[in-house]
Amino acid sequence: MLAGFIVLMIACLFQGSFGLGMKNYRPFSWEAFWIIFSIIGILLIPIVWTWIEVPGFVRYILATPSWVLAIAAACGFLWVPVGSCGFLWGISAIWYGNGIDSIGLSLTVGINTGVGCSLGSLIPLYILGTLPPTRSLTWLLAGMAVMIVGVGIITRAGILKDQQSKLEVSRVKNEKFVSGLLMALASGFGTAAMNIGYTYASRASALAVADGINPVSASLIAYVIIFASGGFISNIGYALWMLNKNHTFSDFSRPGSSFAWFKALLTGCIWFGALGLYAKSTALLGNLGPVIGWIAFLSGALIISNAWALKTGEWRGYQRPKKVMLLGNVVLVLSVAIVGYANGLA
Numbered sequence: 001m002l003a004g005f006i007v008l009m010i011a012c013l014f015q016g017s018f019g020l021g022m023k024n025y026r027p028f029s030w031e032a033f034w035i036i037f038s039i040i041g042i043l044l045i046p047i048v049w050t051w052i053e054v055p056g057f058v059r060y061i062l063a064t065p066s067w068v069l070a071i072a073a074a075c076g077f078l079w080v081p082v083g084s085c086g087f088l089w090g091i092s093a094i095w096y097g098n099g100i101d102s103i104g105l106s107l108t109v110g111i112n113t114g115v116g117c118s119l120g121s122l123i124p125l126y127i128l129g130t131l132p133p134t135r136s137l138t139w140l141l142a143g144m145a146v147m148i149v150g151v152g153i154i155t156r157a158g159i160l161k162d163q164q165s166k167l168e169v170s171r172v173k174n175e176k177f178v179s180g181l182l183m184a185l186a187s188g189f190g191t192a193a194m195n196i197g198y199t200y201a202s203r204a205s206a207l208a209v210a211d212g213i214n215p216v217s218a219s220l221i222a223y224v225i226i227f228a229s230g231g232f233i234s235n236i237g238y239a240l241w242m243l244n245k246n247h248t249f250s251d252f253s254r255p256g257s258s259f260a261w262f263k264a265l266l267t268g269c270i271w272f273g274a275l276g277l278y279a280k281s282t283a284l285l286g287n288l289g290p291v292i293g294w295i296a297f298l299s300g301a302l303i304i305s306n307a308w309a310l311k312t313g314e315w316r317g318y319q320r321p322k323k324v325m326l327l328g329n330v331v332l333v334l335s336v337a338i339v340g341y342a343n344g345l346a
Helices: 003-020 030-053 057-065 066-070 082-103 104-128 136-168 179-212 219-246 249-253 258-286 287-313 317-345
Strands: none
Touching: 003 249, 003 258, 030 057, 030 066, 030 082, 030 179, 030 219, 057 219, 066 179, 066 287, 082 219, 104 136, 104 179, 104 258, 104 287, 136 287, 136 317, 179 258, 179 287, 219 249, 219 258, 258 287, 258 317, 287 317
16 A cells, blocks of 8 residues: 555656646647647557556457446536546646646646546545445545645635736736636546546456456556547647647747657656556555545645746745645645545545
């Protein structure tokens, strides 16, 4: 179990850091950056990494009952295809990237975490059909509640920061704040859909384990099902549409674009590196890995992203909002500790 949390913390580091690549990718347009990110991070790396560890992974997907591949849980009690979960996530990933552009890294990740963590952990708990002992469940729900409070505090810090910027004549008013806030909120539902879809698609991973494949390696198969279907189609489709609409095909060969290429490639690698390690940690954490691991994963990533936001100057000149944001991070650390304790009781 300790190994699971160590792997999970590394995944948090990657997840909290990949957003840096989305902050400044000039001379690329957003759509040029997103096409490279989608091909590398959403399509190729999941397939290649899974193939390296489980060369015959396709046969386990094909052997999975069709109803499992066709059904996944979404918000409330609505049932949609697993590919649709990937599609929902794909749309949310676009909102996530645009949210960072509009309202910054820490606030986008904070709002996304609050929605994605609550729905993305409670619904898989229902899907798994195995409730932990009462004491463990109580601590788990308490940890989730503390996490949501922490996210709320960080969101409040972002709102205070925006209000302060509007009061200062020397600062440029951020007219994209409201739309960015809505995109960050909507992206949280897609983040939840990803973990819900992963929980269902893990049935394919279970077939591989039953065939003697290491559970840590087999955990990657579920992501291929999600990302190689709706996830990739929605992301690449929208980016290509924007590329055609804005006539930005020349971005790929503009002077100085070599660094943008490198940044897009690296961002894709770090992004799926985070999810691949998260998948492995769920296998190491036990039966409740997709529930407990998800809470700790998103909370830890939020802490890391806020650390990067401080480092890159997002909070420079905003002393009061920064103090509120730091308080929120302390609350998040507490929530991760509570969740870890709950896992030990399970």
